[in-house]
Amino acid sequence: MEMQLQTKDTLATLHLDPRTKLYLLIVGNVALFLAPSLLYEIALVVCVVILGILVGAKRFTVRMAAIYAGMVVLHIIGTNYLTGTLQIAIVTFTVFIRKIFPCAMLGGILVSTTRVNEFMATMNRIHMPKAMVIPLTVMLRYFPMVHEDWGYISDAMRMRDVAPTVKSLLTHPARTVECIYVPMMMSALKVADELSAAAVTRGLENPKPRTCLQEIHFNVADAVCFILFTLFMSVSIWLKLKGGAG
Amino acid sequence: MIRFDKVSFTYQESLQNGGLRDVDLTINKGECVLLCGRSGCGKTTLTRLVNGLIPYFYPGEVTGTTYVDGKDIQDYPIYEVSEYVGSVFQNPRSQFFNVDTDSEISFGMENLTYPREKMKERISKTVADLDIAHLTGRSIFELSGGEKQKVAFASIYAMSPSIYLLDEPSSNLDMDAIEDLRRTLELLKKQGKTILIAEHRIYYLRELVDRIAYMENGAISAVFSPSQFLSIPEEQRHSMGLRALDLSKVQPRAFAENSQKPILEVRNLSLFYKKKPVLDDLNLSAAPGEIIGIIGHNGAGKSTFSRTLCGLHTNCTGQILWDGKELNAKSRLKRSYMVMQDVSYQLFADTLEKECVFGIKHPDLDAAKQAMERLGIYEYRTHHPNTLSGGQKQRAAVAVSMVCCKDVLIFDEPTSGLDYDSMIQVAGLFQTLSKMGKVIFVVTHDYEFLAAACTRVIHLDNGKQQEDYPLSPDNLHRLHDFFLRSERRQNLEENGK
Amino acid sequence: MSNSQQMKKGLSVRDLITTGILAALYMVCAMIGEAIFGFFPVLTFLCPLSIALLCGPVYMLILAKVPKHGPIIVTGILVGGVLFVLGMYWSMCLAYCILGVVADLLAGSGNFRNKGRNLLSYMIFVLSPVFSYGMLWFDRDAYVQYLVEKGTEQTYMDTMVSTAQNWMLPAMIIGVLICAAISGLVGQKLLKKHFEKAGVV
Numbered sequence: 001m002e003m004q005l006q007t008k009d010t011l012a013t014l015h016l017d018p019r020t021k022l023y024l025l026i027v028g029n030v031a032l033f034l035a036p037s038l039l040y041e042i043a044l045v046v047c048v049v050i051l052g053i054l055v056g057a058k059r060f061t062v063r064m065a066a067i068y069a070g071m072v073v074l075h076i077i078g079t080n081y082l083t084g085t086l087q088i089a090i091v092t093f094t095v096f097i098r099k100i101f102p103c104a105m106l107g108g109i110l111v112s113t114t115r116v117n118e119f120m121a122t123m124n125r126i127h128m129p130k131a132m133v134i135p136l137t138v139m140l141r142y143f144p145m146v147h148e149d150w151g152y153i154s155d156a157m158r159m160r161d162v163a164p165t166v167k168s169l170l171t172h173p174a175r176t177v178e179c180i181y182v183p184m185m186m187s188a189l190k191v192a193d194e195l196s197a198a199a200v201t202r203g204l205e206n207p208k209p210r211t212c213l214q215e216i217h218f219n220v221a222d223a224v225c226f227i228l229f230t231l232f233m234s235v236s237i238w239l240k241l242k243g244g245a246g
Numbered sequence: 247m248i249r250f251d252k253v254s255f256t257y258q259e260s261l262q263n264g265g266l267r268d269v270d271l272t273i274n275k276g277e278c279v280l281l282c283g284r285s286g287c288g289k290t291t292l293t294r295l296v297n298g299l300i301p302y303f304y305p306g307e308v309t310g311t312t313y314v315d316g317k318d319i320q321d322y323p324i325y326e327v328s329e330y331v332g333s334v335f336q337n338p339r340s341q342f343f344n345v346d347t348d349s350e351i352s353f354g355m356e357n358l359t360y361p362r363e364k365m366k367e368r369i370s371k372t373v374a375d376l377d378i379a380h381l382t383g384r385s386i387f388e389l390s391g392g393e394k395q396k397v398a399f400a401s402i403y404a405m406s407p408s409i410y411l412l413d414e415p416s417s418n419l420d421m422d423a424i425e426d427l428r429r430t431l432e433l434l435k436k437q438g439k440t441i442l443i444a445e446h447r448i449y450y451l452r453e454l455v456d457r458i459a460y461m462e463n464g465a466i467s468a469v470f471s472p473s474q475f476l477s478i479p480e481e482q483r484h485s486m487g488l489r490a491l492d493l494s495k496v497q498p499r500a501f502a503e504n505s506q507k508p509i510l511e512v513r514n515l516s517l518f519y520k521k522k523p524v525l526d527d528l529n530l531s532a533a534p535g536e537i538i539g540i541i542g543h544n545g546a547g548k549s550t551f552s553r554t555l556c557g558l559h560t561n562c563t564g565q566i567l568w569d570g571k572e573l574n575a576k577s578r579l580k581r582s583y584m585v586m587q588d589v590s591y592q593l594f595a596d597t598l599e600k601e602c603v604f605g606i607k608h609p610d611l612d613a614a615k616q617a618m619e620r621l622g623i624y625e626y627r628t629h630h631p632n633t634l635s636g637g638q639k640q641r642a643a644v645a646v647s648m649v650c651c652k653d654v655l656i657f658d659e660p661t662s663g664l665d666y667d668s669m670i671q672v673a674g675l676f677q678t679l680s681k682m683g684k685v686i687f688v689v690t691h692d693y694e695f696l697a698a699a700c701t702r703v704i705h706l707d708n709g710k711q712q713e714d715y716p717l718s719p720d721n722l723h724r725l726h727d728f729f730l731r732s733e734r735r736q737n738l739e740e741n742g743k
Numbered sequence: 744m745s746n747s748q749q750m751k752k753g754l755s756v757r758d759l760i761t762t763g764i765l766a767a768l769y770m771v772c773a774m775i776g777e778a779i780f781g782f783f784p785v786l787t788f789l790c791p792l793s794i795a796l797l798c799g800p801v802y803m804l805i806l807a808k809v810p811k812h813g814p815i816i817v818t819g820i821l822v823g824g825v826l827f828v829l830g831m832y833w834s835m836c837l838a839y840c841i842l843g844v845v846a847d848l849l850a851g852s853g854n855f856r857n858k859g860r861n862l863l864s865y866m867i868f869v870l871s872p873v874f875s876y877g878m879l880w881f882d883r884d885a886y887v888q889y890l891v892e893k894g895t896e897q898t899y900m901d902t903m904v905s906t907a908q909n910w911m912l913p914a915m916i917i918g919v920l921i922c923a924a925i926s927g928l929v930g931q932k933l934l935k936k937h938f939e940k941a942g943v944v
Contacts, residue, residue: 029833093787100875104830111828115346131754135817138763139770139825141345144387146771149591155558156592159583160646162605175605177929179594181800182937184768186590186632189808189943192764194340196757201297201333202401203357204343205756206325211359213352213366259942303757596936632941 121212253310283461332402338394392423515564534683539700582654799926810855819843835875
């Protein structure tokens, strides 16, 4: 899982309000769910690619677009040149992935261009309760630490002849599971305690709504994206209805 | 500013030690007070009373009153206390709430609902005062421990509390980061802030502290001025379990000449991380029983080097030989063992006893018992490793290495956060291992520990092996040069002005 | 413990932070489960099973560490929400939220200390990923029609799809329940063996 979270350069270009981003995501999902044809899907993906490049997540977008293209090719080969079980297997898979992939792409782009504090401020703005906002922030922050922890644990296991490999998982499942889960969860609990202390002593329990350094407001870009994606969704609904009637 | 009036405290959780007994202490505005004493003496507990973590976060029974600015701290919710009292903790890794530095610096202010304009103003002031412009707009995962600590500090500084509490802030820092910490504290002191520090490693506070409170078993047993403290005879200081305030007085222990032939040899070893060279053309040999300290600045490749020795890092060229035979990564993994800075990651079993034989096909139970006895942890054999103290966990890891018959042992910062007694115990442990003929490497930033434990020093920096010398009184100045250079550089700069 | 006192106030900041961190861990396990089979044709249907197999210990730790109403709901919404933002299929995300509430109530009925109910609660919660395959059943006709148009033999298709439909969904659900039971039991055992002994829960 790749969660490259915001650094300076990714914020250099077009800036969207997090609320717009959420809206785009929902609309994108609906549009994709109702997508009447492969062509329509591809058009949607093109929109997403343009958006991705404009908001500054260039590398991610290009990579994902390439994978998508590969998937489409695989799909076409699968439907036209293969037969029998293999065809069903491939096509089922690509249909399935195609239903997920564009949204994953959109999601990746939007996540990688949003600052956490900006996102938190938005959550407060739309009156998301603290009980959601705090765990969410912490969660985002903890993902990469899981990776760090994993590095230490796997080192430690390799030095003990209990290396975390597929082989040891099959021959000693209980032991391997124990070795991975126990230190991982112990470390998580420890961080949870220390992080809580650090957050509480910086006033996180203040019942007043937090302020935010980042300013959040809609601008022209928001409006354009809003209209474009709404239009797109409407087309899919319209096509679906027409198709259903005919 | 802060007044403890007959404060006693017992933690509710039985595993927590470090309660308080009848503490009476007054700290004036603008004063810098150091709390020191053995682990578990209650110094951290005392800081928790001031920032309100007790009893809110660590439940227990409090008697007596803690006043901050004349007010009983327990009458206020913890978020109101945080406007006056800023707390910096030990572990920079787990102090960060956000993913990027900008959010982190503004985090406290956002919680206290500062208006945006004021926040911006405070941030630019903070960035200028603490000289951290290069750290703004970064993701925290690309920061070193020292840099994280600086940003965590900046987040507090931005809230501009009048009292700063620091709980072992230097534990996880290298000497450069400690030097930066010292400068920050100097700045706070000039601004007339009140500072309360609980700390083991105290040398960097020499010029800063106004009073030193020595704690024993939850009570303050003596309060010194810095000059009184410096005049405590070394032996008495050691029996109090305290580290040195003046590093220049620390002398290395005398070691018997090691007459053994070298057994481990490193030839033309170059290390890479991804495709980037980390260390170039390393050559060294080591005899059984040698205790080799590895020093160097942050990013000098010390940890890559230790991981390579263990066979965990394989991206390297050159040879590593044992008794004349070349070792590949796999056989290095068999022969060597690294004791990590956070030992918890490498303890897997549910009792110490089982830990020692964990993952071994035909475990030698006698060897395990012997190892535990030798290391003085046999009495804890039925305890869960996680319930042991830091030093005991370290010993548990060493016991494992003994049972697995490892010949090369590598320690990563074994003394971070340890008090004097535990540090000396680690040094003693090294002696034991040395007598058994192990080759020991230790990566450390701890000058006192190097002097107390190592027979030889290897200095890595700028991608190269800079120095390699036996640690004797004649050579001490070289070590001194390395550790106190940053301090000296600072003095030179100041004189230049 | 002053748990009773905290209970009145609902979730404290510490509970929320603990929940957030463990939810992150839960999600990492779920992602790994997804990644094991997710990228192979056909095998992708085994994903819910591998997810169920991996997440049990973390789930049990959440219940043990924050034994109150809320954390499981929060975990459900967070995992569902983040998966949604990452572009996972919406029906699964919705299932996480709804089953989160159900699982929370179920575990709560045993005061979060009843092992059987906790296990059952996990088995229900971890059914969520199954819903992402709902699309294949939901939109089956269009899908079959599409394949037939592209030249697959209708009869072959029919048998294939109907068998797939008849046994796959129940098989998947039963598989998930079995995996979940195993994983949950392992989780409870780990908790007892390590975390209770170490005094951290």
